[in-house]
Amino acid sequence: MKFNLAVAGLVLLLTVSVGYGIVTSNREAGEQLIEFVRSELYAGLLGDDPFIIFIRIFLNNLEACALLFLGGTSLGLFTVLIISLNGLLIGGVIAFSVHERGPLFIMAALLPHGLLEIPAFLLSGALGLSLAQALWMEVRGAGDASESAERLGRIFISIVIPLVAIAAFIESFITPYVLDLII
Numbered sequence: 001m002k003f004n005l006a007v008a009g010l011v012l013l014l015t016v017s018v019g020y021g022i023v024t025s026n027r028e029a030g031e032q033l034i035e036f037v038r039s040e041l042y043a044g045l046l047g048d049d050p051f052i053i054f055i056r057i058f059l060n061n062l063e064a065c066a067l068l069f070l071g072g073t074s075l076g077l078f079t080v081l082i083i084s085l086n087g088l089l090i091g092g093v094i095a096f097s098v099h100e101r102g103p104l105f106i107m108a109a110l111l112p113h114g115l116l117e118i119p120a121f122l123l124s125g126a127l128g129l130s131l132a133q134a135l136w137m138e139v140r141g142a143g144d145a146s147e148s149a150e151r152l153g154r155i156f157i158s159i160v161i162p163l164v165a166i167a168a169f170i171e172s173f174i175t176p177y178v179l180d181l182i183i
Contacts, residue, residue, distance in 0.1 A: 001130055008083055008125030012118075015084045019091025030096035037093060050172045058168035061117060065124035065160050069152070072131025079128035086121070108178045113171035120163035127152045127160070 023030035048056075064082065071078030097106050131152055137143030 001126055004129035004133070005122060005126035007129060008079075008122045011080055011083045012087045012090075012122065012125075015087025016091035016094070019088035019093075020095040021091070022088070023092040023095035024099075030092060030099075033089070033092040034096050037089070050176075054168050054172035057171050058165055061120070061164045061168060062161065065120055065156075065164055068121065068124035069127045069131065069156050069160075072128035072133075073135065074132070075136060076129045076132030079125055079132065083121075083125050104182055105179070108182050109175065112175050112178055113167040116163045116170070117167035120160050120167065123163075124156065124160050127156055 023033060064086070068079050068082050071080075071082055094106055094110075097109070131145075131149055134143055134145040134148030134152075138145040
């Protein structure tokens with residue numbers, strides 16, 4: 001599991017760096033990315049009741065984490081793809097926002113909930129890669145994937161879901177006030 005967590009972290013770090021580099025070198029790509037984020041990912045969130053925002057963020061992030069975990073059934077390819085796409089998106093948004101709003105804004109916007117959301121995301125990726133490993137071992141006749149999936153699922157339920165819920169709470173109820181303090 002530690003190795004898979006390191007792999008998930010490395011893939012995320014590399015793709016965040018690539019996304020950051022792309023937007024830093026191509027301002028138009030950053031503007032298109034921000035427009036996509038506003039229209040597709042955050043459409044309808046702004047101005048909603050904080051509890052509704054909490055539910056939407058929680059369900060969106062839970063879905064992403066579940067897909068990371070279940071992506072292990074593709075022998076990890078889908079898991080790595082999701083980590084990579086999210087990394088590119090995060091890196092691009094950070095690059096654009098640092099230029100537009102500055103590093104203090106980025107820290108205030110991401111750190112409060114990101115300290116829990118990113119570990120939940122990485123753990124979900126590691127669980128997906130571990131599931132892929134278990135499936136591969138069973139194909140080779142050296143393991144029981146269903147037993148591993150049950151154990152991994154318990155980790156997902158007991159650790160990932162609470163982290164995602166707390167992060168969504170912070171993002172919905174606390175981060176807006178933190179941003180108001182610095183804007």
